[in-house]
Amino acid sequence: MSVLTVSGSPHLQTDQSVSKIMYGVVFSLIPAMLVSFYFFGLAAILVTITAVVACMAFEFLIQKYLIRGPLTIFDGSALITGILLAFNVPASLPLWMVVVGSAAAIGMGKMTFGGLGKNPFNPALVGRVFLMISFPVEMTSWPLPSAFSTKLTDAVTGPTALAIWKDGVGQGNTVDQVMADLPEYAQLLIGNMGGSIGEISALALLLGGVYMLVRKIITWHIPVAYLGSVVVFAGVFWLIDPTYYIDPLFHLISGGLMLGALYMATDMVTSPMSARGQIVFGIGCGVVTMVIRLFGAYPEGVSFAILIMNAFVPIINKGMKPKRFGEEVKHG
Amino acid sequence: MGGVHPPENKITASRHIEELPVPGTVTIPISQHLGVPASPVVAKGDRVLTGQLIARGGGFISAHIHSSVTGKVVKIDDMMDSSGYRRKSVVIQTEADEWAEGIDLDAGIVRGCDLDGAAIVRKVNDMGIVGLGGATFPSHVKLMVPKGKKADYLIVNGVECEPYLTADHRLMLEKGEEILVGISIQMKALGVEQAIIGIESNKPDAIEVMGRLAASHAGVRVEALEVKYPQGAEKQLIKAAIGREVPSGKLPIEVGCVVHNVGTAFAVYEAVQKNMPLIRRVVTVAGKSMNKPGNFMVRIGTPVSALIEAAGGLPEDTGKVINGGPMMGKALNDLGVPVTKGTSGILVFTEMESHRKPVVACIRCGRCTTVCPMGLEPYLLSALSEKNRNEECEQERIMDCMECGSCMYICPSGRPLLDLMRVGKSRVGKIIRERTH
Numbered sequence: 001m002s003v004l005t006v007s008g009s010p011h012l013q014t015d016q017s018v019s020k021i022m023y024g025v026v027f028s029l030i031p032a033m034l035v036s037f038y039f040f041g042l043a044a045i046l047v048t049i050t051a052v053v054a055c056m057a058f059e060f061l062i063q064k065y066l067i068r069g070p071l072t073i074f075d076g077s078a079l080i081t082g083i084l085l086a087f088n089v090p091a092s093l094p095l096w097m098v099v100v101g102s103a104a105a106i107g108m109g110k111m112t113f114g115g116l117g118k119n120p121f122n123p124a125l126v127g128r129v130f131l132m133i134s135f136p137v138e139m140t141s142w143p144l145p146s147a148f149s150t151k152l153t154d155a156v157t158g159p160t161a162l163a164i165w166k167d168g169v170g171q172g173n174t175v176d177q178v179m180a181d182l183p184e185y186a187q188l189l190i191g192n193m194g195g196s197i198g199e200i201s202a203l204a205l206l207l208g209g210v211y212m213l214v215r216k217i218i219t220w221h222i223p224v225a226y227l228g229s230v231v232v233f234a235g236v237f238w239l240i241d242p243t244y245y246i247d248p249l250f251h252l253i254s255g256g257l258m259l260g261a262l263y264m265a266t267d268m269v270t271s272p273m274s275a276r277g278q279i280v281f282g283i284g285c286g287v288v289t290m291v292i293r294l295f296g297a298y299p300e301g302v303s304f305a306i307l308i309m310n311a312f313v314p315i316i317n318k319g320m321k322p323k324r325f326g327e328e329v330k331h332g
Numbered sequence: 333m334g335g336v337h338p339p340e341n342k343i344t345a346s347r348h349i350e351e352l353p354v355p356g357t358v359t360i361p362i363s364q365h366l367g368v369p370a371s372p373v374v375a376k377g378d379r380v381l382t383g384q385l386i387a388r389g390g391g392f393i394s395a396h397i398h399s400s401v402t403g404k405v406v407k408i409d410d411m412m413d414s415s416g417y418r419r420k421s422v423v424i425q426t427e428a429d430e431w432a433e434g435i436d437l438d439a440g441i442v443r444g445c446d447l448d449g450a451a452i453v454r455k456v457n458d459m460g461i462v463g464l465g466g467a468t469f470p471s472h473v474k475l476m477v478p479k480g481k482k483a484d485y486l487i488v489n490g491v492e493c494e495p496y497l498t499a500d501h502r503l504m505l506e507k508g509e510e511i512l513v514g515i516s517i518q519m520k521a522l523g524v525e526q527a528i529i530g531i532e533s534n535k536p537d538a539i540e541v542m543g544r545l546a547a548s549h550a551g552v553r554v555e556a557l558e559v560k561y562p563q564g565a566e567k568q569l570i571k572a573a574i575g576r577e578v579p580s581g582k583l584p585i586e587v588g589c590v591v592h593n594v595g596t597a598f599a600v601y602e603a604v605q606k607n608m609p610l611i612r613r614v615v616t617v618a619g620k621s622m623n624k625p626g627n628f629m630v631r632i633g634t635p636v637s638a639l640i641e642a643a644g645g646l647p648e649d650t651g652k653v654i655n656g657g658p659m660m661g662k663a664l665n666d667l668g669v670p671v672t673k674g675t676s677g678i679l680v681f682t683e684m685e686s687h688r689k690p691v692v693a694c695i696r697c698g699r700c701t702t703v704c705p706m707g708l709e710p711y712l713l714s715a716l717s718e719k720n721r722n723e724e725c726e727q728e729r730i731m732d733c734m735e736c737g738s739c740m741y742i743c744p745s746g747r748p749l750l751d752l753m754r755v756g757k758s759r760v761g762k763i764i765r766e767r768t769h
Contacts, residue, residue, distance in 0.1 A: 004650070004653055004664065005651050005652045005686040006416075006663040006665045007652075007663055007688065008748075008750060008751050008754065009656075009660050009661055009662065009737050009750070010658065010659045010660070010736075010737030010738075010740050010741050010750065011652065011654055011658040011661065011663065011679075011681065011685075012338045012495065012658045012659060012737075012741055013688065013740070013741055013743070014741055014742050014744065017689065017744050018693075018695055018745055020744070021697070072692070072693075077695075115693065116693045116695060117693040117695045117745075219702075268697040268698065269696050272698070273701050273711065274698065274701055274709075322701055322704070322708075323333070323707050324580065324706065324707040325567060325571075325577060325580075325706040325707045325732065326567070326578055326579040326580045326582070326732075327577075327580075327707070
């Protein structure tokens with residue numbers, strides 16, 4: 001013994017760390033990634049790699065030359081942003097656009113605010129919306145799934161399931177008539193549908209979500225509140241007019257809802273701190289998503305819903321304090 | 333609500349309480365309790381007996397101090413204590429024990445107690461009993477129910493939720509009947525019909541022993557509690573035992589409760605039935621690197637170094653020595669400081685275990701908020717405190733923080749949440765004191 005260390009209590013700390021949490025999230029994304037790579041082939045793999053490399057490179061460059069602070073590119077957070085950005089774009093997106101999206105995600109979405117933990121909006125969604133507004137055509141041509149293919153161009157494209165319904169009933173067809181053009185629900189569930197790279201397989205995403213719940217990386221509050229409010233909202237309109245509004249199950253397993261509810265809305269940095277606040281946030285995401293899906297110009301509203309609710313997080317944190325001990329005085 | 337599950341590491345749970353030999357000199361601080369320090373009633377050169385009063389409590393919230401040994405007072409001076417400050421202490425060079433008059437050293441259990449409540453309180457006061465759970469609040473004060481208040485329950489704290497510590501656990505196993513007699517005496521002083529002994533369910537042997545013994549003591553029962561830290565914190569224990577929440581800034585009596593530690597119940601037994609002042613206590617000495625970790629019955633004033641010697645000596649790679657448990661204990665920088673009434677454990681950490689994780693950015697995971705047993709927001713309080721925003725700290729109830737350390741334990745970013753909140757608490761505390769005076 002040389003010198004005794006003196007520090008304030010507690011003298012124990014958990015073996016969890018930020019990078020363990022981040023790599024846990026990455027691990028949980030593997031099933032969804034495999035399904036997507038199968039259905040969208042080499043193109044999806046290239047988009048994902050490009051997004052990951054670009055996100056980490058932009059973070060490195062900004063930290064090294066603009067912020068001149070400590071380098072944290074291996075903490076796993078830029079890796080996740082890259083994967084999630086790729087998951088939120090079509091596999092056919094030109095790779096240079098993926099790089100532009102990565103610059104927006106990391107630069108505008110994250111580093112502008114000071115880096116990890118300081119950003120109010122989900123960086124991957126900032127990147128996605130930036131691309132959506134900049135390149136609306138490329139961002140809405142969805143390659144249709146097929147067995148694994150190494151073809152990079154001329155993939156067959158088609159509308160997403162949500163667009164089929166929305167356009168169908170918009171042209172005056174009934175839900176029953178539209179149903180004929182839709183994939184079967186079992187196919188939607190496993191991910192055999194057109195859409196962004198990582199959003200297609202509700203089943204694989206749920207698997208990853210359960211893993212994150214079990215490992216306590218996320219809590220149930222946001223996903224359950226989000227999915228639950230979508231079911232309620234969709235269910236009410238479905239009951240009112242089942243010939244126009246499609247059933248809640250369809251809303252659950254189509255589009256980007258699972259990806260959004262399990263991975264984008266649960267982003268710790270951009271969601272509320274207290275359990276109560278997380279429930280409010282989740283319900284808000286669900287309601288905005290459904291308002292856009294049922295009444296908005298876009299067929300899908302998950303990205304906008306989460307970004308809009310991200311903006312409410314500070315006020316939710318202010319209003320939804322945890323229940324203080326001794327707050328409700330009970331005399332028994 | 334809240335709570336964390338640090339590894340329990342109760343490596344000394346099966347070690348019998350060993351009597352530690354009386355050391356060559358003892359250093360007895362005159363302030364080992366919450367409240368006004370006692371004033372010495374002996375002088376340098378005096379010969380004192382074991383159990384003799386050497387410092388008199390100095391007010392309502394104060395406690396007497398007795399000599400834990402027989403010997404000569406060689407010094408009354410400011411000496412370093414476990415808080416890291418120099419405090420006035422009586423240093424005694426020891427000789428063979430010669431016990432002060434009236435102390436009953438017979439091992440037989442004395443069950444009956446004819447004293448009335450006031451006489452019990454007087455005796456507990458005379459014998460210098462303080463809370464042995466760690467807060468060292470003078471026990472006689474807690475045995476007097478304030479006017480206008482009524483106590484329904486005595487809640488006895490046998491939770492011992494700090495990792496490593498097993499002093500209370502062993503005491504329940506080895507001195508269970510004495511503890512129960514002590515509880516009955518405390519119940520009489522408080523005028524309560526019911527006592528609940530709360531024990532975490534990771535101590536099934538203690539639950540069994542205390543449950544069996546409690547059967548023959550009217551109104552006393554054992555409650556097995558969920559294992560989580562800080563289950564043994566006063567307010568959390570009351571909530572777990574009877575479902576009542578003590579309001580912010582109030583004492584347990586507000587919800588009709590008085591809480592005493594099992595160690596205190598034992599000390600009350602010894603004081604009232606055996607005329608034994610509080611001159612010794614059980615201390616766990618543990619650590620993964622210790623050769624002979626164990627539980628020791630130690631005279632107050634014994635240097636920590638003597639205790640570590642008895643447990644096999646200080647290992648070569650020691651990096652930290654903690655007075656108390658690993659969650660709330662204080663790191664020592666001097667092993668010559670004495671064991672006092674509040675010392676429940678001495679914990680030795682290796683160099684590896686002694687250092688904090690690197691601090692990285694807060695990722696706003698909210699885990700600090702989830703685990704806070706008081707329903708506070710440590711991420712917010714630490715940030716406000718760092719920015720000196722004291723008014724907001726107070727509004728966000730920083731003074732409710734009991735410094736259990738759960739937030740800092742769980743933080744994946746290794747942030748010094750409690751360090752910052754302590755600073756905020758001391759500033760806000762000062763502001764509140766200035767406002768009320």
